Amino acid sequence: MTARILDGNALSAKLRGELAEKAAALTARGTQPCLAVILVGGDPASAVYVRNKVAGCEKAGIKSLKFEYPQDASPADVLGKIAELNADPAVHGILVQLPLPKHFDEKSVLEAISIQKDVDGFHAENVGRLSQGQEAFVPCTPNGVMEMLKSENVSLRGAEAVVIGRSNIVGKPMAMLLTAAGATVTVCHSGTRDLNFHTRRADILVAAIGKPKFVTGDMVMPGAVVIDVGINRLPDGKLCGDVDFESAKEVAGLITPVPGGVGPMTITMLLANTVESAQRSAQKT
Numbered sequence: 001m002t003a004r005i006l007d008g009n010a011l012s013a014k015l016r017g018e019l020a021e022k023a024a025a026l027t028a029r030g031t032q033p034c035l036a037v038i039l040v041g042g043d044p045a046s047a048v049y050v051r052n053k054v055a056g057c058e059k060a061g062i063k064s065l066k067f068e069y070p071q072d073a074s075p076a077d078v079l080g081k082i083a084e085l086n087a088d089p090a091v092h093g094i095l096v097q098l099p100l101p102k103h104f105d106e107k108s109v110l111e112a113i114s115i116q117k118d119v120d121g122f123h124a125e126n127v128g129r130l131s132q133g134q135e136a137f138v139p140c141t142p143n144g145v146m147e148m149l150k151s152e153n154v155s156l157r158g159a160e161a162v163v164i165g166r167s168n169i170v171g172k173p174m175a176m177l178l179t180a181a182g183a184t185v186t187v188c189h190s191g192t193r194d195l196n197f198h199t200r201r202a203d204i205l206v207a208a209i210g211k212p213k214f215v216t217g218d219m220v221m222p223g224a225v226v227i228d229v230g231i232n233r234l235p236d237g238k239l240c241g242d243v244d245f246e247s248a249k250e251v252a253g254l255i256t257p258v259p260g261g262v263g264p265m266t267i268t269m270l271l272a273n274t275v276e277s278a279q280r281s282a283q284k285t
């Protein structure tokens, strides 16, 4: 049996249609949702992602502003721009594309963003709020994964979930969200002894390692839900995930592809957070 494919493009299209309606209603009442994106340096992958984000905004009727800085930009200039955007009531979301050049202190840049406009959910205060179950912007990639699971009615209460990867932007918030939804969560990483022991008992396996085709079919429990968060560019220019799709799909029950899986959902959740932020700001006036 081969797994069913969880199509992130199709789910994104549906959700983005709903977001476009919300954005249009807000615009009609005088608050067009607006996302500001800051890109430092010329990393080609970052440029592609930022282009996808700006195009996604456009299509949903969300205004986007793009600010580009050279690789050797001064952190003070970028922090000055963030301060300006924080103070601008017409801007509802601020995203600083990561990774930043090495001479930047990533943490201090993320911390400079107003938590009301932190649509990435990377600010330490938003992370803390999320961990305590308070209202917060949820990081887009793990939030997109949760939406994918919800769309398929994957039952999480009591489920065994295994997350491979412990990054601040995917692994850790993913584990928090799955825990909050009632799953029993195991977070694996490069120091994990006998990784296969863990992955083979997962009802839900989330791969966020950053290594192409790392998760193979023999690591998957028959019928499991396999979520591939990886975006790796192969030498031939093709995109591939952290999961060896060909072998894993023969074992899994449900699997996300790359491209066309979690990636588009990440952008959809960014648009959702931006609309949400605009809605909150419209309610205040």
Ligand SMILES: Nc1nc(=O)c2c([nH]1)NC[C@@H]1CN(c3ccc(C(=O)N[C@@H](CCC(=O)O)C(=O)O)cc3)C=[N+]21
Residues within 6 Å of the ligand: 048, 049, 052, 095, 096, 097, 098, 099, 120, 140, 231, 239, 258, 259, 260, 261, 262, 263, 264, 266, 267
């Ligand atoms: N502050 C910040 N926020 C982010 O959300 C953020 C970031 N920095 N830095 C980099 C990662 C990566 N990321 C992706 C978003 C969409 C796709 C995406 O749309 N992928 C398409 C294919 C795109 C392609 O062809 O390259 C797909 O999987 O189908 C991929 C990756 C957001 N990130």
